[in-house]
Amino acid sequence: MRNSPTASGAAALGALGDELGPDLGPDLEPGRGRRAVVAMSGGVDSSVTAGVLAEAGWEVVGLTMQLYDHGQMVPGGRTCCAGQDIHDARRVADRLGLPHYVMDYEGNFRRDVMDPFADSYVHGETPVPCVLCNQTVKFRDLLGAARDLGADILATGHYVRRRVPEGSDGTGAQLWRGADPAKDQSYFLFATTRDQLDVLRFPLGSLDKARTRALAARYGLAVADKPESQDICFVPGGDYARIVERLRPGALEPGEIVDLSGRVLGRHEGIIHYTVGQRRGLGIGGTAEPLYVVRLDPATHRVVVGPKAALGRTAFTVRALNWLGDGAALPAEGVHTHIKIRNTFDPVSATVTPLAEGRAAVRLDAPVHGVSPGQACVLYDGDRVLGGGWIEREA
Amino acid sequence: MQATLEITGNPSSIHGHGRRARTVIDDARDAVAALAGVPPAWVVFTGGGSDANALALTGLGTGPRLCSAVEHDSVLRWVPEAGHLPVDPAGRLDLDALSAALEAAPAPGLMSLMRANNETGVLQPVADAAARARAAGWWTHCDAVQTPGRLWPFDFGALGVDLMTLSAHKLGGPAGVGALIVADGVTLAPHVRGGGQERGRRAGTENLVGIAGFGAAAQAVVTEGPAETERLRSLRDRLEAGLLEAGPDAVVHGSGAERLPNTICLGHPTQGADMLLMRLDLAGVSVSSGSACSSGKVTPSHVLRAMGLDETAARRALRFSLGWSTTDADIDRTITVWRAIAA
Numbered sequence: 124m125r126n127s128p129t130a131s132g133a134a135a136l137g138a139l140g141d142e143l144g145p146d147l148g149p150d151l152e153p154g155r156g157r158r159a160v161v162a163m164s165g166g167v168d169s170s171v172t173a174g175v176l177a178e179a180g181w182e183v184v185g186l187t188m189q190l191y192d193h194g195q196m197v198p199g200g201r202t203c204c205a206g207q208d209i210h211d212a213r214r215v216a217d218r219l220g221l222p223h224y225v226m227d228y229e230g231n232f233r234r235d236v237m238d239p240f241a242d243s244y245v246h247g248e249t250p251v252p253c254v255l256c257n258q259t260v261k262f263r264d265l266l267g268a269a270r271d272l273g274a275d276i277l278a279t280g281h282y283v284r285r286r287v288p289e290g291s292d293g294t295g296a297q298l299w300r301g302a303d304p305a306k307d308q309s310y311f312l313f314a315t316t317r318d319q320l321d322v323l324r325f326p327l328g329s330l331d332k333a334r335t336r337a338l339a340a341r342y343g344l345a346v347a348d349k350p351e352s353q354d355i356c357f358v359p360g361g362d363y364a365r366i367v368e369r370l371r372p373g374a375l376e377p378g379e380i381v382d383l384s385g386r387v388l389g390r391h392e393g394i395i396h397y398t399v400g401q402r403r404g405l406g407i408g409g410t411a412e413p414l415y416v417v418r419l420d421p422a423t424h425r426v427v428v429g430p431k432a433a434l435g436r437t438a439f440t441v442r443a444l445n446w447l448g449d450g451a452a453l454p455a456e457g458v459h460t461h462i463k464i465r466n467t468f469d470p471v472s473a474t475v476t477p478l479a480e481g482r483a484a485v486r487l488d489a490p491v492h493g494v495s496p497g498q499a500c501v502l503y504d505g506d507r508v509l510g511g512g513w514i515e516r517e518a
Numbered sequence: 519m520q521a522t523l524e525i526t527g528n529p530s531s532i533h534g535h536g537r538r539a540r541t542v543i544d545d546a547r548d549a550v551a552a553l554a555g556v557p558p559a560w561v562v563f564t565g566g567g568s569d570a571n572a573l574a575l576t577g578l579g580t581g582p583r584l585c586s587a588v589e590h591d592s593v594l595r596w597v598p599e600a601g602h603l604p605v606d607p608a609g610r611l612d613l614d615a616l617s618a619a620l621e622a623a624p625a626p627g628l629m630s631l632m633r634a635n636n637e638t639g640v641l642q643p644v645a646d647a648a649a650r651a652r653a654a655g656w657w658t659h660c661d662a663v664q665t666p667g668r669l670w671p672f673d674f675g676a677l678g679v680d681l682m683t684l685s686a687h688k689l690g691g692p693a694g695v696g697a698l699i700v701a702d703g704v705t706l707a708p709h710v711r712g713g714g715q716e717r718g719r720r721a722g723t724e725n726l727v728g729i730a731g732f733g734a735a736a737q738a739v740v741t742e743g744p745a746e747t748e749r750l751r752s753l754r755d756r757l758e759a760g761l762l763e764a765g766p767d768a769v770v771h772g773s774g775a776e777r778l779p780n781t782i783c784l785g786h787p788t789q790g791a792d793m794l795l796m797r798l799d800l801a802g803v804s805v806s807s808g809s810a811c812s813s814g815k816v817t818p819s820h821v822l823r824a825m826g827l828d829e830t831a832a833r834r835a836l837r838f839s840l841g842w843s844t845t846d847a848d849i850d851r852t853i854t855v856w857r858a859i860a861a
Binding site: 227 | 799
């Protein structure tokens with residue numbers, strides 16, 4: 124089925140267009156010599172993105188963001204400021220014959236991503252730094268650099284689809300889930316603005332990983348078999364507590380683990396080690412039914428635990444709502460739609476209605492477990508992303 | 519150099535192939551010695567300028583070390599920070615600070631001062647500094663990689679130092695080969711140990727092809743003489759005038775000092791060097807800025823910081839370098855591109 128206006132783009136791109144956009148058409152027009160900046164991380168996805176754009180006739184410029192001192196983040200790491208990824212990105216660019224530059228965003232990344240990440244944990248939340256990174260250094264700073272370099276588009280290797288509605292002048296692009304449910308990254312892109320979407324391109328959105336790797340092999344890229352990165356990039360090995368301790372020394376205070384009635388069951392080494400919904404690692408045994416983290420209280424440094432039933436929530440609020448549905452803003456009467464409250468979560472139905480100052484109320488049709496302040500609540504209409512906001516702590 | 523690629527022998531071997539290889543090295547040594555104005559026995563081939571600097575900075579005992587704050591990293595890293603001597607706003611070593619430091623530290627130590635700075639082209643008062651250091655009983659070293667073919671006369675003897683570093687690719691030769699000139703009577707402890715190559719001063723099988731190329735490049739510089747230097751100077755002056763005319767608020771760092779004829783370190787009044795560099799590169803004009811870390815990330819120049827620039831100003835400086843392949847047309851095109859991008 125070719126119901127997309129970009130289907131004509133598929134024809135112009137030939138076999139590559141068919142490969143990139145079997146359902147909606149490719150998120151890519153032929154470049155005809157226009158300049159495109161590709162955000163190259165050194166991984167296989169963004170490397171293939173650069174290859175695809177070059178093949179489609181764009182004059183590709185590869186930019187890699189230097190975000191943090193790699194040597195300082197990895198215990199025993201080399202003292203060089205660069206990780207292996209920057210070398211990989213440069214090698215891919217050389218292989219594809221593209222100019223490639225490194226953008227130094229260490230200061231911005233620290234201020235806009237790492238510091239808020241640490242503060243969020245200290246305040247008893249569970250942050251999603253990848254969203255902050257996309258919002259700030261990637262789609263604000265890197266996008267600005269792309270404009271300064273005279274580029275028409277900024278392309279990334281995200282597995283999401285961008286769809287321009289029929290009859291549009293090319294603006295008003297919608298954000299859709301990646302075609303491969305296992306790879307879909309739309310949760311991390313809910314905060315993308317409409318202006319940003321007009322300039323962004325996600326040419327891999329209709330592919331699955333195997334086809335991306337096949338393209339990497341076809342382009343002769345050494346990263347074709349590079350393993351998937353699962354961790355938060357500046358938290359190698361997943362030991363986020365160590366990073367928080369380094370960024371906010373002294374902010375970690377031990378405290379009590381209490382049950383719902385306030386009875387002290389044990390002690391802990393800091394609330395940053397806990398996430399709402401967590402069951403393992405509480406160090407409390409001998410209770411009749413398993414205990415879960417129900418709430419984190421940064422003021423009293425208490426971890427509140429309770430039975431699974433106590434986790435159920437039917438309503439919460441979000442802040443900084445970004446609306447990507449039809450119309451300029453979330454309708455006053457609200458929408459009944461599907462939501463995700465963390466990345467790995469099967470969408471459930473809820474009603475979302477606007478509140479003042481960019482906040483919104485979320486009322487779930489049925490209770491859900493593990494509503495965690497600091498995570499994103501992302502709204503979906505089927506595969507289309509309607510936007511989302513940040514889950515707030517209960518008042 | 520092309521012919522050298524056919525030679526497969528190890529220069530240390532006794533057999534015929536080895537002898538032919540040794541001849542290539544001997545000829546190259548003669549050429550480099552002629553360039554520096556020293557006897558061939560004073561030339562120690564190394565794996566480049568940084569390697570030669572390491573040999574100089576480590577080979578003369580464990581006494582104190584002094585250098586200017588604007589040295590290349592391959593010197594700075596061997597000298598404790600307290601030994602990095604200040605420079606004036608034009609980038610020249612503060613000789614009074616040198617004298618005071620020489621007085622305060624026990625002899626014999628080693629004083630290292632570059633002939634010309636790689637980022638600004640500013641010339642250092644090497645002869646004067648070396649005289650003071652020698653009078654205090656110190657060894658002296660000069661990193662002169664920037665100057666052959668760009669400064670005449672180029673004469674080791676006139677500098678009055680014990681050691682001098684050269685690099686082949688800075689004079690049009692291949693990358694990854696250099697030399698340390700070691701004056702008579704200076705006994706160096708080798709930092710690469712093993713075979714007795716380079717008369718025991720730098721072990722390791724010689725980089726035959728690289729050394730042959732170094733020799734050829736040295737010979738070309740001597741043959742060409744000062745004519746090329748004057749050509750570069752007139753191109754540089756025209757470029758500098760054109761760049762300043764396009765953006766009158768730009769400044770040339772180090773312009774208050776005597777400079778190499780092929781370098782312009784230009785400070786833009788408002789724009790960061792990283793974006794300027796990318797836009798120039800995409801327009802086909804290659805310039806540099808600061809010193810690129812292995813990531814390609816550009817850190818603000820320690821040279822400009824030492825000259826008193828704040829970090830913001832140091833991040834707005836670009837380095838235009840001219841070489842033997844630079845033409846009149848290149849200068850015109852660079853000025854045109856600069857007008858479009860930076861004005």
